[in-house]
Amino acid sequence: MSAPRGLRADGWFRLQHRAAPYLFVAPFVLLFLTFGLWPIVKSLTLSMYATSGPKDQVFVGAANFRFLLGDPDFRIAVANTALFAFWSVFVQLPLALGLALLLSRRWLRGREFLRLVFFSPNLLGQVFVGVLFSVLFVPQYGLLNNALHGLTEPLHRWLSFIPVVELDTKWLANPALVMPALVLTSLWMYVGFNMIYFLAALQAVDQDLYEAATVDGANGFQQFLAVTLPGIRPVAVFVLITSTIGSFQLFELPYIMLGNGSGPNKAGLTIVMYLYQMGFVTGDLGYASAVGWTLALGLLVISLAQMRITGAFRSGAE
Secondary structure, three states: OOOOOOOOHHHHHHHHHHHHHHHHHHHHHHHHHHHHHHHHHHHHHHOOEEEOOOOOEEEOOOHHHHHHHHOHHHHHHHHHHHHHHHHHHHHHHHHHHHHHHHHOOOOOOOHHHHHHHHHHHHHOOHHHHHHHHHHHOOOOOOHHHHHHHHHHHHHHHHOOOOOOOOOOOOOOOOHHHHHHHHHHHHHHHHHHHHHHHHHHHHHOOOHHHHHHHHHOOOOHHHHHHHHHHHHHHHHHHHHHHHHHHHHHOOOHHHHHHOOOOOOHHHOOOOHHHHHHHHHHHHOOHHHHHHHHHHHHHHHHHHHHHHHHHHHHHHHHHO
């Protein structure tokens, strides 16, 4: 492209050179402003209105947030979501790390195939997984009840304190079993996904440190504490935070598995499901926006606390 009249060639070249980075990022900036920043600002302003559909709006200020904090259904949703996040994170991550440690051993045959097998459930959508596990949890003929019954019945004969899982166990109709069912489904889907992160982190740990620890007489567990954990710490913190955020955004699995609802006694009601019900079933988009912003601020606080705690552990170890 030739330089415009009145502009020297070297000046036109410098102008193009300076403008090139902005032109490259312009598509992202335009898309973010249109589909990212504008919805964020709009939802923040909408959270201060009581709405009945997209056009009927009444300004209420912070009334939505005050009502939210006293709403018993919202408290149930927070308790259910926090319980799911606790079990899914503190069971899921150790399992993922254990699998990564096992599948990183060179002596293990077929480890590449096993990595694919454990990761493959994440390739399926949550809706498909929800439908699949709805069938697996069916009483009498469900695969899970039959497998657990066949396992616990002979164990009960030898160890009487182990209960027998009956074939007619109603996982998705019993309020006490809804959350364990959701956690089991989440573990099947995401353990292999987080395993990939840990595998990548383990490959980045300096092998010379293990050799030095072996020379110093450290056993396998001591090497894990002194070499492995510090080496994978950045990735572990990342996985912890992202898994927590993902757990608090739970919606599709319980919604599909519980028949487009919150289950018996609202045992499967989550924060995002509550947001969906308020915004798209009840029609109060302003109140739903308040729920969304409360969730976002809560996740921000939790993430900052996790980063602070993991940083404190590092400082203590050093």
